[in-house]
Amino acid sequence: MNSRKFIQVFEYQKLRYGDTGIFRQHHFDAMVKFNEQHQNKYFTIIHKGLHFGNYVGVIQIGGLTIEILPKVDNSDNPNKKLWQNILLNMLRVCRHIPVEALSETQLKKRYHSILEVYFELYVSEVERLVKKGLIKRYRKVQSNQTALKGKLLFSQNIQTNLVHKEHFYCGHQIYDRNHLLHQIIYKGLLILKTFVNDTLKDRLNRLLVEFQDFETLNIQKKHLDKIVFNRKNSDYMKAFDIAKILILNYSPNLSVGNDDLLTLLFDMNVLWEEYIFRTLQKFRPDGMEISFQNSEKFWENKHIRPDIVLKTSNDVFVIDTKWKIVDRHHPSDDDLKQMFVYNLHWKAEKGLLLYPGTGQVDGDFGTFHYNNYGKKCKLGFVDITEQNGIRNGFFVAKEIIGKIMD
Known part of the structure; x- marks a missing residue:
């Protein structure tokens, strides 16, 4: 090029x-x-x-x-x-x-x-x-023949060979590479x-x-x-x-x-979400179940769908990925409200808003003030770069799991 x-x-x-x-x-x-x-x-x-x-x-x-x-x-x-x-x-x-x-x-x-x-x-x-x-396969063809071959197609034969009675319009199979x-x-x-x-x-x-x-x-x-x-x-x-x-x-x-x-x-939002899930899925610890885009009814025919749900024998955690740059002290109200609903609906102990890291330090877990709810959420950042390439997925997964189970 x-x-x-x-x-x-x-x-x-x-x-x-x-x-x-x-x-x-x-x-x-x-x-x-x-x-x-x-x-x-x-x-x-x-x-x-x-x-x-x-x-x-x-x-x-x-x-x-x-x-x-x-x-x-x-x-x-x-x-x-x-x-x-x-x-x-x-x-x-x-x-x-x-x-x-x-x-x-x-x-x-x-x-x-x-x-x-x-x-x-x-x-x-x-x-x-x-x-x-290259493999051969059978394929069906229709053509005008001088000898009857395969199945005679009556209506097409009448239309095509009204004058040429010596021809036959047939449907038959050919075994070749042109499939x-x-x-x-x-x-x-x-x-x-x-x-x-x-x-x-x-x-x-x-x-x-x-x-x-x-x-x-x-x-x-x-x-x-x-x-x-x-x-x-x-x-x-x-x-x-x-x-x-x-x-x-x-x-x-x-x-x-x-x-x-x-x-x-x-x-890029979808790609980031799927990349994090596949990395966690590949390097998850024994005994941890990781599911992707769980969809459940929320109101009438509307559904809610967190990006990633982690389950251990004792706890449930929710991760929602965001491909954008934010300050660790200033999550958006919409992101926090979204995590509140996820935590409440999935009975999750903790929620993590996960962003690509650019040198930020993770926030602390904050508590949702609702009816002594006691569930928590924080902002986390993970850097997937190293030198001239992408960081090893094992270390990315280990870091993310450590953030939410901290």
Whole structure:
């Protein structure tokens, strides 16, 4: 990828066309149209530009890549490589990237953008499948034949062969490689052809030769939902998962410049919540049960759902995660009221509002003054960074559990 066509920004940062020389109005127009198609949830439109919000990830418009990184420090010059590495690892832990497909060596490799990780993984997976041998399957076809083959389709035969009595319009099965699973994989390769960088282009072209005789379908979600994995095709799951991501996030021709657009965007609040849960789940102490997003009725048809509930043989604890920077002495009223309801409903001994750490010191447990309720809540901060990467999950989990059981 040409670095001159690569822009890195942070969440809540602004980007205006003309400022960089490579982000231009036709890119802006495509992104505005894309955002409108998704209820304007990804960013806010400002004068001649965009104001990014809590969505991070990557947007590629033709030859331009815009990577949006998370950031929870107050530095005027944050380390982009550090935060890209953290985002990549959070996506891996939360399984937005196939975990088994991403080796430690690949994790340490320098990528221009997160999207390149998906591209390389996809090409490698499809290469492996081709080398192993693409599987054949039975598929149903309908065609006009000079001999009766399979089942005669009477109505179509009458319409097609009223004059040519020597032909038969039949429905029959063919056993070959041109089936839906391969057509989905092929669609993923065709999407890559629009966006791939020079280092992968030769490998991609060699793969496209292997698929050139396959039918090209306009793959939609309904096609993806038809795929059922079994013992024979289970080896395709990793490639299918990445193809699905590429297909569902691909938007062709969104602007007058005919720039195709590919997006991988993640709500940082949701990603932080899931990352903390999966880290705790993996490194939880013996005898502790950890559940995620418990949902129970609260009023009529409304539900409440704390992020994480921890249970031991004696106690219940509630954790609600917040991806934002706050002062330890000033939790918002809404956050405290939310924790009060969670503690009351789940009969929790203590509640923890958990924020990403940027050098803050945890607050003390405060008591809710309600009918001698006696339940407590505090603000806690956990730093997930170390040197040029993400902190070991074992130490993150140990620290969090220590905060709430203190």
